[in-house]
Amino acid sequence: MRIAAILVAAGSGSRFGGGAPKQFLPLAGKPVIRWAAEALAPHATLLQPVGDAGAIEAALAGLAHLPCVPGGATRQASVQAGLVALERWAPDVVLVHDAARPFVPPDLVPALLAALATHAGAIPAVPVADTLKRGEDGVIAATVPRGNLFRAQTPQAFAFATLLELHRDGTHPDATDDAWLLERAGLKVALVAGSDHNIKLTYQEDLCRLEQVLGARLPRVGNGFDVHVLKAGRKLFLCGIEVPHDRGLDGHSDADVGIHALCDAIYGALAEGDIGRHFPPGEDTWKDADSARFLRHAAGRIAARGGVLANADVTLICERPKITPHAPAMIARLASLLGVDEGRISVKATTSERLGFTGRGEGIAAQASVCLLVP
Numbered sequence: 001m002r003i004a005a006i007l008v009a010a011g012s013g014s015r016f017g018g019g020a021p022k023q024f025l026p027l028a029g030k031p032v033i034r035w036a037a038e039a040l041a042p043h044a045t046l047l048q049p050v051g052d053a054g055a056i057e058a059a060l061a062g063l064a065h066l067p068c069v070p071g072g073a074t075r076q077a078s079v080q081a082g083l084v085a086l087e088r089w090a091p092d093v094v095l096v097h098d099a100a101r102p103f104v105p106p107d108l109v110p111a112l113l114a115a116l117a118t119h120a121g122a123i124p125a126v127p128v129a130d131t132l133k134r135g136e137d138g139v140i141a142a143t144v145p146r147g148n149l150f151r152a153q154t155p156q157a158f159a160f161a162t163l164l165e166l167h168r169d170g171t172h173p174d175a176t177d178d179a180w181l182l183e184r185a186g187l188k189v190a191l192v193a194g195s196d197h198n199i200k201l202t203y204q205e206d207l208c209r210l211e212q213v214l215g216a217r218l219p220r221v222g223n224g225f226d227v228h229v230l231k232a233g234r235k236l237f238l239c240g241i242e243v244p245h246d247r248g249l250d251g252h253s254d255a256d257v258g259i260h261a262l263c264d265a266i267y268g269a270l271a272e273g274d275i276g277r278h279f280p281p282g283e284d285t286w287k288d289a290d291s292a293r294f295l296r297h298a299a300g301r302i303a304a305r306g307g308v309l310a311n312a313d314v315t316l317i318c319e320r321p322k323i324t325p326h327a328p329a330m331i332a333r334l335a336s337l338l339g340v341d342e343g344r345i346s347v348k349a350t351t352s353e354r355l356g357f358t359g360r361g362e363g364i365a366a367q368a369s370v371c372l373l374v375p
Contacts, residue, residue, distance in 0.1 A: 003113070004091035004160065005044035006082035009033050009051035009099035010071020022201045023099040024055050028214045028308070029341055031059040032201055035102030038063065038339060040155065042304040043109040046089055050082045051099070062336040076175050080167040087164065094163055096178050097155035100201040103213055104155065106306040106375070108195070112157035115190035121158040121182045124194030125150035152177055153194045162187070217307065217373035222269025224261040227357075227365040238316060238323070238364070239330035239347055240292055240337060245321045249364060252281040256291035257366035258314050258347070262334070263291075265312070265368040266298040270305060295337045307374035309338055313346040317358050317365040323349030 009023045023033040033049075037060055040047060046066055049056045053068035069085045071078035079096055086094065093116060095109065108124055115122035128151060132144035156178055166181040175181055179189045197213045199206055230236075234248025239258035249255035263275045272278075279286050279294055302309055312334070316323050323330075327347045335342040352359045 002091045003044045003093045004046040004086045005040040005095040007049045010078040032102045033059045033099040038303045039104035048082045050078045083164045091160045094160040095155040105195045111192045119190040120187040121189040123156040123179045124153040125191045126194040153198045220269040220372045222265040224264030224368045226257040226260040228255040229363040240333035253289040259291040261366040261368040263298045265370040269372045299338045307372045310371040311344045312370045314368045316349040
């Protein structure tokens, strides 16, 4: 099943106030839209952003996504622009998500997809708990019964062909969400349990609430270690960067000890084994593979668990080559692969004082530590 996701980021955020649109504001070290995109990425084969291409490209740097398409005058026009752009890919299912909702519980999308087995659409929703009042001219006009009332959230999931057809009908341009189009067409839309943490950033005080949600995550620490022998005729790759040297590291893949140790640290923090469990060294698929592929997978596992990388620290152990001149490029590369700010990544080096195999220049070792914040 091919799953696409439309990330609606064309709103101006007029209710929020301030300068930049709310979806591009920093939240716990990352733009709000990036949190939303990273939450969708593990579930969607295709990610289609809709909005200002320049701002979106900057916020999502390093994340795989389709070319941005401009938004429309209304939310529905923006969603339709995303649907039209996705049509050539013919996805089976489309998720429609507000870029201003940065926290998507990791089990929400699987629940929505399960509901689509018997319904044309599915949305997350939370029962209304407060007493509802309808006001007129600053006073209460009536109390509204709250029984069977729900607060709709995103991402909302639909059969792609159905939603595209209803959008092209064009008779309901003022719909505030896509489920409403299916309702008007007489189609059943399933309600899936939403979350009070799935907050849409609308007002200034919502930023504080979202910071509290992200701050409630528990720290998980992982450590990794790797070593490879140096061999003539091989290129040397360390932390994703080719480093000039007379020999390279020998291994089934490109033998990048820095990335391998970092992957093991991440998998360890998540209690998901080690790199060999996810990428068995005996499989031809990984022969001479770029280790960047492994680190992207590890980053995806963090996102799939609803987590965030607080920081990572990599130490390379060797006499030669000198690592310090290459450390800034290594930090930039690792940060890009992990989708985090460079300030969260440390790469440094040490020697073994000419003792042991690293001291004799027979190989290079690496150790890594990470701290993840996971619900």
